[in-house]
Amino acid sequence: MSQEQLQGVLCMKKPPEFTSFDVIGKLRGILHMRRLGHTGTLDPMATGVLPILVGRATRACDILPDQDKTYRAQVRFGWETDTEDIWGTRTAAYPEMHVTREALEAALPQFVGEISQIPPMYSAVSVEGRRLYDLARKGLVVERPARQVQVYEIVLESFDETSQEAVLSVSCGKGTYIRTLLADLGHVLGGGAVMTALCRTRASGFTLEQSYTFDEVTEMCRMGTLGAHLVPTDRLFASLPELRFSAEQTQRYCNGVKLPLEQVAGVVPEHTEYRAYGADGGFLGIAQAEPETGLLRVGKNFS
Structure with a gap:
């Protein structure tokens, strides 16, 4: 089978400062294939699992039954930005805010289950036919309807009370904005919060351990072993x-x-x-x- 005839899922470790489409573009150059797609967008500064659909597997883009994801997110309490993460412009500070482990653990259950979120202005959500991030870059803020999203579990992995930083593992359904969840958590705790790092550890049933770097994929192509590293397409529909x-x-x-x-x-x-x-x-x-x-x-x- 030639490389052009391959199909399946290639799990990538998305590096920071790459959009999901940047990953597709670079892989097209490495694989010399045009027919590639991905199963879920990651913000440019986020890292982690990005399942890439290869060949005829791209037909699965709009029918995936498993769109649940798990993230490891780092959050810092005490301030806010316009993007709800550390890469935005600071809009508010709460110097008197001091979160304790007890208060944090008590607040987390409020964000498990079906919860309501207002999409951030810096997002790809469309309002009246216009992308929110296009409006935000022009300095505009518009009303956004709240959306219901599903959060299955939040685990507090670590918390440093001195630096006011925590690491959370969040398992959730499609359309959940982790930075918005963290910003809302900051409000509940009496101030603000920003996301300082985000890694997707699971997506569409695939894990970080199953994922590859660009260098590893380049070596697979050189050795002619790419096909052996593709996950069969039917695994997308294991449920x-x-x-x-x-x-x-x-x-x-x-x-x-x-x-x-x-x-x-x-x-x-x-x-x-x-x-x-x-x-x-x-x-x-x-x-x-x-x-x-x-x-x-x-x-x-x-x-």
Whole structure:
């Protein structure tokens, strides 16, 4: 198989000062491939896991079932900036603010579960067709509707009462702004807070330990071993039940023919999405059940 025919997930360790699109651009130069995508944007100064979709795996961008993420965030209490992180312009200081471990631990449960967040002005959220960061760079502040996001767990990894700095591990759902969560935490504790570092340690089921640097990927290409380091595309859909077709079903399915649900082994009444595999065990893609018609159709093809 040529490198152009490869597909799967290449987990990258995003370095600081790179946007997610910068990572794609550099990888295109290393891999000599155009068909690349990513599963979730990271701010330029953030580091950590950035799953890159290679080849036909890019078709998964808009249908990923697992969009949960885990971050290790460092926060400093006592001041605020316009970007809610250390790289912005200071807008307020709270010299009398002093956070104790007890107060911090007591405040954290307020930010677990379904919580409301107002997106920061320096974000890619659109309001009336305009990106907030474009407005913020012009010095404008506009009303932003609050959004509901899901935070599953916050663990206090360390706290230095003298420097007023803490390290938190945050597991959350799609659309959660960690710097906003930290800024809101600062308000609850009687002042302000800014994020001073952020590392994504898990994304779409992939971890930092599974991720590679640019130099490592360059060496893989030199050795011709890139394919061996790609995570199979079907791992993106590990949370979905699987269906395995007979040879006849495989041929019909690959030709776009809908299959009667009653004739497909493994169909579960409460599920409408499945991982579909052919008679040879190869991953075909995502199949969609239509309970109202009693048929199974091709959802997204990866073969």
